[in-house]
Amino acid sequence: MAVPILKQGQYLIASIQDALTDADLQQLRDALLAQVGRHRSRGVIVDITALDVMDSFAVRTVRDIAHMTRLRGAETVIVGMQPEVALSVVQLGLSLEGVHAALDLEEGLAFLDEKANTARGGRPCA
Amino acid sequence: MRERQRAAESAGGFAVSQRSGRASPDEAQETSIAVRSDADIVVARRRGRELAASLGFGSMDQTLIATAISELTRNIVLYAQRGRIVLKAIGQGGKCGIMVVARDEGPGIPDVEKALQSGFSTSGGLGLGLPGVRRLTDEFDIASEVGRGTTVTVKKWNR
Numbered sequence: 001m002a003v004p005i006l007k008q009g010q011y012l013i014a015s016i017q018d019a020l021t022d023a024d025l026q027q028l029r030d031a032l033l034a035q036v037g038r039h040r041s042r043g044v045i046v047d048i049t050a051l052d053v054m055d056s057f058a059v060r061t062v063r064d065i066a067h068m069t070r071l072r073g074a075e076t077v078i079v080g081m082q083p084e085v086a087l088s089v090v091q092l093g094l095s096l097e098g099v100h101a102a103l104d105l106e107e108g109l110a111f112l113d114e115k116a117n118t119a120r121g122g123r124p125c126a
Numbered sequence: 127m128r129e130r131q132r133a134a135e136s137a138g139g140f141a142v143s144q145r146s147g148r149a150s151p152d153e154a155q156e157t158s159i160a161v162r163s164d165a166d167i168v169v170a171r172r173r174g175r176e177l178a179a180s181l182g183f184g185s186m187d188q189t190l191i192a193t194a195i196s197e198l199t200r201n202i203v204l205y206a207q208r209g210r211i212v213l214k215a216i217g218q219g220g221k222c223g224i225m226v227v228a229r230d231e232g233p234g235i236p237d238v239e240k241a242l243q244s245g246f247s248t249s250g251g252l253g254l255g256l257p258g259v260r261r262l263t264d265e266f267d268i269a270s271e272v273g274r275g276t277t278v279t280v281k282k283w284n285r
Contacts, residue, residue: 019172022164053171053189055196056255084189092193092258 003028011043011112016050025061032065036074043112044069049080059094066099075115079108157213161202170211171196177213178224183284191282194262197255198228198278206232223283231275238270
């Protein structure tokens with residue numbers, strides 16, 4: 001089942017609707033990577049609210065998405081992780097190191113806007 | 127929900143047999159799921175969550191159980207290609223729980239002790255995830271023989 005990816009300004013929003021197989025997750029990763037280039041996106045939001053389980057493969061793929069899109073110039077934010085999922089990920093001993101996370105879509109967009117503003121403002125002159 | 131289930135079935139081509147609703151409450155519900163592809167991982171953990179929910183486990187435990195099943199099923203697909211997941215309602219001294227048996231006739235694990243250590247991996251990836259599965263469950267048992275296969279049995283009790 002393909003995950004719909006919406007383009008919203010400079011951002012891409014992938015909204016997962018249902019449990020994903022490994023193949024679905026890999027397809028999402030590849031699609032996001034391609035679309036970041038096609039749309040010259042600066043940010044990616046992956047909404048995982050609908051994921052009721054994140055096992056080692058899902059965690060690794062989400063981490064890959066974040067790291068790969070960063071290499072293409074876009075920041076990824078994971079939003080909507082259920083508290084039960086957060087607990088199981090930690091208990092499994094997995095980490096999403098280097099991956100930004102926000103509570104929900106609104107917070108995720110705010111995070112990306114803030115990042116974009118900082119980037120536009122540039123560094124203060126020495 | 128029914129439609130999702132069908133989608134998973136057609137994608138994975140799994141077979142499920144189920145026995146339930148016996149007269150005696152001690153007669154456990156049992157579900158057996160054939161594992162052949164990554165689509166079966168989703169099926170197995172969904173079945174596990176359903177059984178856990180029917181046994182009165184809260185949503186937190188349901189998720190821990192479903193995650194453990196996901197890891198165990200993944201090991202089968204990854205290392206043995208095919209196998210079976212058996213889910214069973216269990217009871218002991220008034221408490222009720224769920225038992226998950228993951229069985230395959232794959233290559234087996236040469237050094238079980240090592241595989242149970244955090245961070246150990248033979249595939250260069252994330253490893254078997256067995257230490258994680260052990261943390262997610264209350265009881266953990268593994269029997270493995272090189273060339274014969276591996277059986278992992280885990281239990282989680284409803285408190």
